Amino acid sequence: MLRRGLVFFGVLAGLWGLWEAYKNAAEAVGLTWPFPVNDRTLPHIHDIIGQLFEPSRRNGPLLIEVLGDAALFTAKEAFVGFLLGASVGFALGVVLVHSNLLQRGFMPYIVASQTVPILAVAPMVVVWLGGRGLPDWFSVSVIAAYLTFFPVTINTLRGLQSADPQALELMRSYAASSWRILWKLRVPAALPYLFAAFKVSATASIVGAIIGELPASIQGGLGGAILNFNQYYASSPPSLWATNLIAAMLGIAFFVAVVGAERLVVRRAPEHVA
Amino acid sequence: MSENEVVVSLRNVTKEFGKGDVVAVRSIDLEVRPGELVSLIGPSGCGKSTLLRIVGDLIEPSEGEVIVNGKPAHQARLDRDYGIVFQDAVLYDWRTVAKNIGLPLEMLGWDRRRRAERVREMIELVELGGFEDHHPWQLSGGMQQRVSIARALSFDPALLLMDEPFGALDEMTRERLNMELLRIWERSGGTIIFVTHSISEAVFLSTRVVVMSPRPGQITGIVDIDLPQPREAATREYPRFFELVTEVRELLRQGGPEPPEPATEEELIVAEEGL
Numbered sequence: 001m002l003r004r005g006l007v008f009f010g011v012l013a014g015l016w017g018l019w020e021a022y023k024n025a026a027e028a029v030g031l032t033w034p035f036p037v038n039d040r041t042l043p044h045i046h047d048i049i050g051q052l053f054e055p056s057r058r059n060g061p062l063l064i065e066v067l068g069d070a071a072l073f074t075a076k077e078a079f080v081g082f083l084l085g086a087s088v089g090f091a092l093g094v095v096l097v098h099s100n101l102l103q104r105g106f107m108p109y110i111v112a113s114q115t116v117p118i119l120a121v122a123p124m125v126v127v128w129l130g131g132r133g134l135p136d137w138f139s140v141s142v143i144a145a146y147l148t149f150f151p152v153t154i155n156t157l158r159g160l161q162s163a164d165p166q167a168l169e170l171m172r173s174y175a176a177s178s179w180r181i182l183w184k185l186r187v188p189a190a191l192p193y194l195f196a197a198f199k200v201s202a203t204a205s206i207v208g209a210i211i212g213e214l215p216a217s218i219q220g221g222l223g224g225a226i227l228n229f230n231q232y233y234a235s236s237p238p239s240l241w242a243t244n245l246i247a248a249m250l251g252i253a254f255f256v257a258v259v260g261a262e263r264l265v266v267r268r269a270p271e272h273v274a
Numbered sequence: 275m276s277e278n279e280v281v282v283s284l285r286n287v288t289k290e291f292g293k294g295d296v297v298a299v300r301s302i303d304l305e306v307r308p309g310e311l312v313s314l315i316g317p318s319g320c321g322k323s324t325l326l327r328i329v330g331d332l333i334e335p336s337e338g339e340v341i342v343n344g345k346p347a348h349q350a351r352l353d354r355d356y357g358i359v360f361q362d363a364v365l366y367d368w369r370t371v372a373k374n375i376g377l378p379l380e381m382l383g384w385d386r387r388r389r390a391e392r393v394r395e396m397i398e399l400v401e402l403g404g405f406e407d408h409h410p411w412q413l414s415g416g417m418q419q420r421v422s423i424a425r426a427l428s429f430d431p432a433l434l435l436m437d438e439p440f441g442a443l444d445e446m447t448r449e450r451l452n453m454e455l456l457r458i459w460e461r462s463g464g465t466i467i468f469v470t471h472s473i474s475e476a477v478f479l480s481t482r483v484v485v486m487s488p489r490p491g492q493i494t495g496i497v498d499i500d501l502p503q504p505r506e507a508a509t510r511e512y513p514r515f516f517e518l519v520t521e522v523r524e525l526l527r528q529g530g531p532e533p534p535e536p537a538t539e540e541e542l543i544v545a546e547e548g549l
Contacts (some may be wrong), residue, residue, distance in 0.1 A: 166362060
């Protein structure tokens with residue numbers, strides 16, 4: 001545990017050092033490739049962190065308070081989107097594993113769904129779900145779900161098929177129904193695969209939520225904050241960097257939550273844990 | 275012999291894989307009586323595992339009839355007449371020893387208390403006291419196989435089907451588990467069909483040894499094992515034991531050498547079922 005902590009902070013300090021060393025060296029020699037380095041293009045890390053504790057606007061609350069609220073808002077959208085996407089993805093995987101025909105028929109479209117840029121889908125989702133008495137942010141959740149379901153479907157399918165053929169024969173010898181086989185054998189066997197997918201999906205749901213906020217014109221989340229600080233980049237570069245930092249931390253928090261859940265749920269030989 | 279004195283009755287059973295390209299077993303006739311321990315022995319590709327799976331209704335025969343306990347094999351499977359033990363223990367990693375043994379009982383809808391009671395009895399039977407809450411990966415291969423046997427016996431199946439259950443174990447563990455299996459068999463009074471590669475194991479355990487030959491799988495001969503019961507470690511040193519081993523070996527030789535085909539039975543089964 002202590003070792004892990006040391007590694008974590010060691011790597012963090014190393015990256016910090018690299019950033020600052022690159023910045024110093026590039027500024028000293030006037031490096032222009034791949035981009036000219038100065039306080040506008042690559043602010044000091046202490047400036048970025050310091051910006052968090054400056055007022056976000058004259059006489060306003062601190063930036064970190066504003067971003068904290070925005071992060072919570074985006075987290076809510078992403079979490080609902082993750083649950084939605086994971087449920088749909090899991091259900092789809094379960095249906096497809098029971099029918100080769102459906103699998104062959106639908107898989108190309110499921111794959112194709114992910115080649116359509118999320119920015120092209122998002123406005124349509126907003127139009128479809130708008131004015132139905134649903135909260136505005138719910139369409140953002142649906143957009144996040146669109147990115148979330150895919151890895152879950154693929155890994156559910158793979159995981160459900162990973163059950164040992166002899167274990168399936170055993171279930172057959174107990175005259176077990178498909179439903180029983182699913183819950184007693186296939187799903188437990190699939191759990192390591194599912195959690196591998198959840199790790200990808202958890203961070204994807206944040207990306208989906210942030211991007212989804214743009215066409216939905218939602219101001220309260222990190223997407224809105226990024227848009228806003230992007231406009232003021234010239235006058236205050238560290239604000240946008242700070243926003244990105246908070247977004248990254250939110251993604252890490254989601255990832256860590258999934259890892260924690262995996263520890264609780266998956267009981268497997270140590271070498272089999274994905 | 276009347277129908278109800280027979281646990282398993284195979285009549286003219288044939289199984290072809292693919293479009294008749296590979297005949298796994300051809301025209302098998304065999305009867306197994308209650309309380310027997312019948313071994314199927316033969317080289318790879320002789321169809322012994324296929325035959326076992328046909329008895330257990332895991333594979334349907336292309337032709338012929340399989341009657342178990344006076345009903346078609348399919349009905350017998352629905353009635354949970356089979357306990358099965360494979361070469362691999364096939365335990366569920368995510369379940370403890372006790373929960374692995376209780377799995378079939380869950381399928382049968384036994385309530386928690388009845389389940390716990392039976393699991394305790396089975397743990398005692400296979401001498402795994404103290405390991406109830408261990409997970410499979412914490413056990414040795416021999417212990418895992420004992421869990422697998424306990425699981426197969428937990429619901430008192432009429433027929434125990436064992437597919438090279440000790441094939442993956444070292445010789446010493448194998449001999450110890452042979453003795454344990456005999457003890458369990460004597461106590462339960464059940465009927466066992468046992469697939470093996472080992473001549474001495476077959477002779478030592480069985481009341482009858484069915485010798486099979488490959489391509490197509492057929493019965494070369496059946497050897498009655500008239501060694502005294504109960505069998506004990508010293509049984510392996512009786513002159514009669516060696517005579518019987520020789521007799522089985524002779525029948526195996528008559529069946530011809532192992533075929534050069536690379537495909538094993540398991541591969542054929544896997545190819546057939548698309549697993």
